[in-house]
Amino acid sequence: MGPRFLLLLSIAAVSLVSFLFTGHPQASWPLGQMDDYLLNILILAGINVILAVSLNIVNGHTGQFSLGHAGFMAVGAYGSATLTQINSKACLASLAFLGNAAPLGLFVLSLLAGGVLAALAGLAVGLPSLRLKGDYLAIVTLGFGEIIRVMIQNTEALGGARGLAGIPSQTSLGWTWGVSLLSIYCVGSLVNSTYGRGFLAVRDDEIAAEAMGVNTTRYKVTAFVVGAFFAGLAGALYAHFIGYITPEGFSFLKSVDVVVMVILGGMGSTAGVTVAAIALTFLNEALREAEQYRMVAFALLLIILMITRPQGLLGGLGRWLPGKGGKS
Amino acid sequence: MNEFLQQLINGLSLGAVYALIALGYTMVYGVLRFINFAHGDVFMVGAFSGMYFGRWLKPFAAAWPEWLFASVVLLGSMLFCAVLGIVIERLAYKPLRERPRLTVLITAIGVSLLLEYAGQLVFGAAPRGFPSLITSTSISGLGGLQASNIQLIVLVVTSLLLLGLHLIVMRSRLGLAMRALSLNPTAARLMGVNTNVVISFTFGLGSALAAAGAVFYASLYQAIDPFMGVLPGMKAFVAAVLGGVGSLPGAMVGGLILGVVETLVVGYSKLLGIPPGYRDAVAFVILILILLFKPSGLFGKTQREKV
Numbered sequence: 001m002g003p004r005f006l007l008l009l010s011i012a013a014v015s016l017v018s019f020l021f022t023g024h025p026q027a028s029w030p031l032g033q034m035d036d037y038l039l040n041i042l043i044l045a046g047i048n049v050i051l052a053v054s055l056n057i058v059n060g061h062t063g064q065f066s067l068g069h070a071g072f073m074a075v076g077a078y079g080s081a082t083l084t085q086i087n088s089k090a091c092l093a094s095l096a097f098l099g100n101a102a103p104l105g106l107f108v109l110s111l112l113a114g115g116v117l118a119a120l121a122g123l124a125v126g127l128p129s130l131r132l133k134g135d136y137l138a139i140v141t142l143g144f145g146e147i148i149r150v151m152i153q154n155t156e157a158l159g160g161a162r163g164l165a166g167i168p169s170q171t172s173l174g175w176t177w178g179v180s181l182l183s184i185y186c187v188g189s190l191v192n193s194t195y196g197r198g199f200l201a202v203r204d205d206e207i208a209a210e211a212m213g214v215n216t217t218r219y220k221v222t223a224f225v226v227g228a229f230f231a232g233l234a235g236a237l238y239a240h241f242i243g244y245i246t247p248e249g250f251s252f253l254k255s256v257d258v259v260v261m262v263i264l265g266g267m268g269s270t271a272g273v274t275v276a277a278i279a280l281t282f283l284n285e286a287l288r289e290a291e292q293y294r295m296v297a298f299a300l301l302l303i304i305l306m307i308t309r310p311q312g313l314l315g316g317l318g319r320w321l322p323g324k325g326g327k328s
Numbered sequence: 329m330n331e332f333l334q335q336l337i338n339g340l341s342l343g344a345v346y347a348l349i350a351l352g353y354t355m356v357y358g359v360l361r362f363i364n365f366a367h368g369d370v371f372m373v374g375a376f377s378g379m380y381f382g383r384w385l386k387p388f389a390a391a392w393p394e395w396l397f398a399s400v401v402l403l404g405s406m407l408f409c410a411v412l413g414i415v416i417e418r419l420a421y422k423p424l425r426e427r428p429r430l431t432v433l434i435t436a437i438g439v440s441l442l443l444e445y446a447g448q449l450v451f452g453a454a455p456r457g458f459p460s461l462i463t464s465t466s467i468s469g470l471g472g473l474q475a476s477n478i479q480l481i482v483l484v485v486t487s488l489l490l491l492g493l494h495l496i497v498m499r500s501r502l503g504l505a506m507r508a509l510s511l512n513p514t515a516a517r518l519m520g521v522n523t524n525v526v527i528s529f530t531f532g533l534g535s536a537l538a539a540a541g542a543v544f545y546a547s548l549y550q551a552i553d554p555f556m557g558v559l560p561g562m563k564a565f566v567a568a569v570l571g572g573v574g575s576l577p578g579a580m581v582g583g584l585i586l587g588v589v590e591t592l593v594v595g596y597s598k599l600l601g602i603p604p605g606y607r608d609a610v611a612f613v614i615l616i617l618i619l620l621f622k623p624s625g626l627f628g629k630t631q632r633e634k635v
Contacts, residue, residue, distance in 0.1 A: 143612030
């Protein structure tokens, strides 16, 4: 059994379980009844894994630098909440043929809607940004993220600056980890496929890649769209986990959080990034007492890491996925 | 018409602040080819150092005329930030000089976060009031135009600073070295330019201008907090791109244009149909438009990447 098969199997298992237990966030197989606090952290960790892995396809594998990931997450969160909270009655009515499963169907539909909307936003951001490289791209994506936030803030139908409350909490542990395993699988297979070599080529030497006939524009857009799609899914899951979303929650600092995960994990290493996302989620909780010092420490860590070990703390740890190491 | 002129005055004084910050971005980009993400936070430190220095100085300066007090605070804050800028460059950016630009960019983000959160620790998260350095009075001009004396002082002092900068860059030996370095680093080094000194000087100069901008900004808007540098920093970056990154006149013009456009959009929000809440998005929309239609900016030169 190859690792990829194992991964597929676990996705199948987790999705089956999540299907059985949706609507009962407390019933959290495989750990039985566990205390809510740990459960919440595990769900957050799963959401962070999706965010980090999806940002990694842009920042790590393709070598572009996006600072607007929170914007896509916001699109996913608000997009899905539009179905399940704002227009819930109409949506539920049109899904009445599902009987008791209507809320679940709506949830799945809203996840997909969040992902697709975010992917469209990714396309809209990706196309004009492609003329830019490096620092410029970073600032433009940051700008797009801020524009998305300002737009939500000024849209009364979405709750404006007050935020949107009363989103049904349907995200369970199974759903979160099902989607995050799916994202790991998709990103891993995409990058390791023949097609996916193009991403690495764009990262390693854009000019050479272009000269060899790689359509660099198309690869960059693809990376953006795929990354945004999963960020949208993460946002949708987050909205249905926390139940209350505000535009402030998707600010530039949220994007930086994800970037820190990707950098610590090692850009381009799916496994490293996954580990970093989980570790940082737990670390954040452990350091909640020392909240004030936490970000100072992270900032210092980022600077020291860049000077001494730019491939990331866990870079080069990704060899368990066939043919894919850390950034060479 | 009157209202338009009124908005223009407000916009220009805001634009002057953007221009001062934008110059720092542009100068650093000129010599090091990288965007100093932490520049907006140096601006924030400038405001706080102005506040603390002003408070400390107040008892000694009771007998001083107001303009002297204000200029000493301004110069003190500029000096402090110049040193800060040089230290940041030495500790964080210098070890990375030959590394990929992305590494330097991430480090700059790290420095930016460090300044923000260390600022939160030291200064507290709540907004603080900036002491008024000059008693604010309202000046009425022709046709009922109103401007505060602070707005006019900001415009005048900014022009003086820009003139000083122009003289330094165009007439001094260090300025000549700066220009040489931005033209061709290798050749400059071969001709005996001490690049380390020039880079430090550039950081110091840029940070001092940001501090001046911060003292003006704080005098105009009065409240300061550890995250105040984020948005003006990004907007000033947009101003630098608008003028063409690397071009000093470009940064000045870009800053003024941005300040005026932003103020006008808010002032005429009903007429334009744009809610005033979109104020902060204006700069980014401008940024995206420039990068789409004229990526080199108003005064910049197009550069083609070569192998």
